[in-house]
Amino acid sequence: MLKLQNISKQFDQKIVLENINLEINTGEIVSLLGPSGSGKTTLLNIILGLTKMDEGKIIFNGRDVSNVPMKDREFNIVFQDYALFPHLNAYENIVYGLRNKKGMDSEKELQEYIDFLELKPHLTKKIGELSGGQKQRVALARTLVTKPKILLLDEPLSALDGVIKESIKQRIQSIAKEYKLTTIIVTHDPEEALTLSDKVLIINRGNISQFGTSREIINQPSNDFVKDFILKQLQIKRQNIFNLFGEKYA
């Protein structure tokens, strides 16, 4: 279980995060949802250990990791732009980290990840030859083979289009289920957050607006921000889709 206690952060006098308290159970998918500048990416970087917080504590499985450096926290992230190394091919990218932690993952396990993410036909391709969805899966594989205790995803769907988006969504859900992996996702898209995750944390101006399951957020929005910005978008979308298909499909 991951516990965040009273986390606050300022950048040059400007408050980015204020008193964030949160508990995430093992194996849960949690989305951090908010408009740009809300502080969600900063919170993700604080959990990762990339950004230092000003106040607060991070407790992971009963151990205080607040001052544990990024490398030793054993969390890992897939960045929005994947940050794949272009001079290496897909396979070399995936095994990049294995060289440093020998014996961490057996050859059999490695093949399992590759099969699971359906990357076998693409292993010898250069990064530039991969499509967006393939890149995403290579980046996921590269991160997963290091066996992170928590998987962090920064806007994992924003660079993908249409159908691929939906399939990656399912993939993320099955990873979390298959490996019982706590997954924290940053997104600005309400539809994505509410359909992908077990729980959603809505952040506005550095504060928690609401934390709950999708159902709770839809049925009991805790304030006007959630109503006006989060739910309204979904209602407009629903209306548009109704208009397209006709009421009979409602």
Add this chain to the structure above:
Amino acid sequence: MPNVRPEMRIVYFLLALLFAGFLLLPLSVLFIRSFETSSGFDLSNYLSVLSNKEIIESIGNSFKVSSATAVITTILAFTLAYSINCTRIYQPLKRVIGTVIILPMLLPTITYGFAIMYSFGNQGLITKIIGHGFFDIYGFNGLLIGYVIYTLPASFLLINNSFKYVDKKFIIVSKLMGDGTLRSFSNTIVRPLIGTLGGAFVLSFILSFTDFGIPASVGGTYSVVSTQLYQVMLGSIPDFNHGAVIAVLMLLPAVLGVFLLYFLEKFNFQYEKITDIEWTQNKYRDTFLAMISSIFLLGMLSIFAVMFIAPFLNSFPYNLSFTFKHILNVFQSGDLVAVYKNSFVVSILTAIIGTVIAYSSAILNVRTQLKGRTAIDIVSMITNTVPGMVLGLSYLLLFNGSSLKGTFIIIILCNIVHYFTTPYLMAKNSLSKMNRSWETTGELLGDSWIKTIYRVILPNSVSTVIEMFSYYFINSMVTISGIIFLVTAQTSLVASKIKELQHFAKFNEIFVLSLLIFFTNLLIKFLCDYLQKRQVVNGKKIYRKSEAA
């Protein structure tokens, strides 16, 4: 970007030490020495230098000939760049223009002077072919020709590069709006380039003002600042304090020039998008510009032609029978071969160590959050400003009594600091375009910072590293102004040896040595271009396929 780690601090500390010891300290000593007199510190050195008629005249001469050079070079460089970028001149001809124009960069400037003498002198090749002389080449005319050839490649590269960032669609827009030829030309070509044109002018001026090789060979009795400085320092009665004053006076226009360059930056603006257009058919324009460019390039080549001819003739211009005698002589002379070896070793070491230093500086500057990393930008501004002669002289003043005096180390360090700016900016440019998360990713995958640099950052900037290496190598092969005060009999380099051979009128040796430099540089350039192209071809392949996918 990664958090600050101890390794970064160590690298930063070493670089700080290097630039403190070999840039800031020597320059401070230079300033102090310029005020030092037998009775303490005052302005008397300046007063006596500024009341010296000869020196004042030489400064005046430098201003005159450098300004004339700057005007001519800027116009010529613009014409050539325009011919390449805005016409329908036959493509291969454009490529030839673009290549030939930069060839002088592969030769020391002192060679230009001798080539001019052997072409336009009373017994010169061109004089003989035409049948009569044109003008007195020793002095203003010779300097002007030499400086124009010297400054043209740099100015051309600058303007040609800027042309690529001009959105040519505006030419069509301007025509559709009813502009006449002149208004269209000034609004869509001149205006977007005005900052660069000003930059080319300032650059040509500074380069001519601070060059030593050309006046040393073809200056005659027409004295300029750099030859004055040389005389004061290494003449019959060396005067270090007066030398320091002249060096400071030489530095001033360079400082002003650099400020001017930063000011001119303001005139540059960025187009949102760069589009190429199909150029209209215009036979007159193309024929005219192709002729101008060709005539100029042929003229330039004909000046250097003598360098390739004279050493193969028995005794140019009197006995024109073919011989390998002079070439063999040079290779049989242990002395000259040793000098060539010196130059080669110095240049290779300068290129390797210099590239490492410039690359590490750029990494600290653009890919870390180290406090004080912007200080490196200030260092690069200073190295961009300080002329080679001034830097060399300040080393001479500081290290004269030390064990560094007369070593190759001091020459190599001088070259590294002297030419630091360009390779540093190349590295910065390439490193700043790379994904910001690579170091973090490497760290999460178990790499140390240094290991990520080695496994990820470096492999993705090979092409830039090769370019940096090539720049350092070629420049340290040809520089004379930077090292003239630092070489000794034991550490003599080709460029300084040429200066020495001039005293004994051994022009064949001079040309053979120049050819050696030329072909060595050409070889390195070809090699580096080839290696770079291989990199780019790989990169391109990736790019095309991803577009298709």
